[in-house]
Amino acid sequence: MTSSDITDNLTTDQLATTDTTTTGSTDPVPPLAISLDQADADYAPGETVGITATEVADGGTLTFQVAHLGAGADGILGTADDVLTYDLTGTGTPWTVTDGGASDLDGVVNGSIQTSWYVNGDAANQAFMLTATNDSGNTATTVFTDAPPTTFAYPDTHIDITADNTIVDAAGARFSSRDTVIFNHLVSGSSGTGNWSVFAQIQNKGAEQGFNSADGVLDEKTSSQHNMVIALNTLVKVTADGTVDPNGAYYAFRLDMHQTGATTFLSLDQLKIYQSANGSLGAGSFAAGPDTAGTDPNFHFISGNTTLAYNMNAGGANSVLMDAEYDSGSGGGGDVIVLVPTANFNPANGNFLYFYTAMGFQGGDWSGSGTFEEWSALSQPATFSISGTKYEDLTGDGKTGDDVAWTHDPVTVFIDEDNSGTLTAGDLSTTTGAGGAWSIGGLTLADVGKSIYEVVPDGSEQTGTLVQTVGNPGSG
Structure with a gap:
């Protein structure tokens, strides 16, 4: 082959065509980009969104801003009619960070900026758009959410009240989250003639169950002050919107959850209310399975002559999906109100109520965090009295037939x-x-x-039974 043949071959080969562009001009400048520190981009109230911006000019400055992302007229997020508002805490407040500056969390001039945004309490079940803008007006965006968990330990019908201002009629009752008309009437406003009386505190990490027994037989906190029987005739009647009314069709029960940190969600998996004429049921009166997520603890009384007045799962398996973020800690108004129809209860079946609940059995992010959950009832406590006689033990041998009624100064x-x-x-x-x-x-x-005590008079000594206790007026 001649040299001219080689030249002709090379110059007609497309791979050897001369490149007339400036070196590097075929490689566009990478666009500004932002990423988040959680793969699912889902954050609970109280968490911090970790933000990293890349492809920043060395030493460059970015302006960040978070907007509340809402569905438009079609009610679906991620479509063309989505709207941006700045109505939630922390939205609409821009902040600037310079690469390598004091606010850059990595503190290095390296073309990357690290910053963060705190997720406030009103972010529950909401979506957000984060925008970063550089000095040239170029932008990058990403979306993150605070959505309920989607993994469950067992299949059932979900009664979802994780969103604020939600009322669901299901499973023979009314279930309300915060900021509803029910809460406004019974918690935020006045509860009329009723008071919220705590009757059960249940505590366990993971799944938890218990009823209002002072014995601490399941996961109840052992306390006669916070775990006690409820009397049917003390409950206050309310209407469907929570208005106190002597002719109301519901009794009201409130749950105050104490989930901690990022673990705000909790499932209510079983709710059973029993009636009995026995006001002292506790250890030995029931059977129940272990606190194992995904299982049915199958709680039931085996003694005490009880009648099941309400069962959330009577018509099939249900779980109420709840969010504790709206009201952390004790005494702040609670998180959930359950209205149970008065028609479920018959005074002939006994005046004492036993309120059993199982929570966190959906497992995972629906589990109890190890802090207690507290149930209370809207009630007007009935009162009773106790009486007795003080005797003088003339022979010092305790309570015997020769004692005489006390005739000295009042004791x-x-x-x-x-x-x-x-x-x-x-x-x-x-x-x-x-x-x-x-x-x-x-x-x-x-x-x-x-306990019932006396203040022993000077010069006297107490004999017989030193301490007595207040009995239950309805336990026989």
Whole structure:
């Protein structure tokens, strides 16, 4: 082959055609980009969104801003009619960060900026758009959310009240999240003649279950002050919107969740309310399976002559999906209200109510965080009284037939409300009258189990039973 042949071959080969562009001009400048520190881009209230911007000019400055991303008229996020608003905490407040500057979390001039944004409490079940803009007006965007978990330990029908201002009629009851008309009437506003009386505290990490027994037989916190039987005749009736009304068709029960940190979600998997004439059911009166996510604990009473008045799963498996982020801590109004029809209850089946719940059995992000959940009922506590007689033990041999009624100076008898063992300002008390008789009124079921003491007169010694307790007026 001649040299001219070689030349002709090379010059007609497309791979050898001369490149007339400036070196590097065929490689466009990479666009500004932002990424987040969680792969699912989903953050719970109280979490911090970690943000990294790349392809920043060395030493360049970016302006960041977060907007609330809402679905437009079609009700679907991610479509052309989505709208941006700045109505939630932290939105519409831009901030600037310079590469390598004091606000750059990596602190290095390297063409990358690291910053963050705090997710506030009103972000629950919302979507957001983050925008970064450089000095040239170029922008980059990304979307993140605060959405409920989507993984469940077992299949059932979900009663979803994770969103604020949500009421769902399902499973024979009304379930309400925060900021509804029900909450406005019963918590945010006035509850009329009713009071929220705590009757159960349940605590376990993961799945948890229990009922209002002071014995601490399941996951209840052992406390006669916070775990006690409820009396049907003390419950206050309300209408469907939570208005207190003597002719109302519902009783109201409130749940105050205490989920911590990023674990705000919790499932209510079972709710059963039993009636009984026995006001002291506890250890040995029931059967229940273990706290294992994805299983049915199958709680039921095996003694005590109870009647099941309400069962959330009577018509099939349900779980109420709840979010505790709206109200953290105790005493702030609670997170969920359940209205149960009064028609479910028959006074002939007993005046005492046992309220069993199982929570966190959906597992994963629906589990209990290890802090307690607290149930209360809207009630007007009925009162009762106790009475007795103070005797003088002439022979010092304890309570015997030769004792005589007390005829000396009055003796103070008191109910030890604070369990201090001594008479204090908050204790209910009285003094003996003629023949040693005494009576204390104004007691409620919260006083059941409290110790009864006397203030022993100077120069005297107490014999016989040193401490007695307040009995349940309806336990026979």
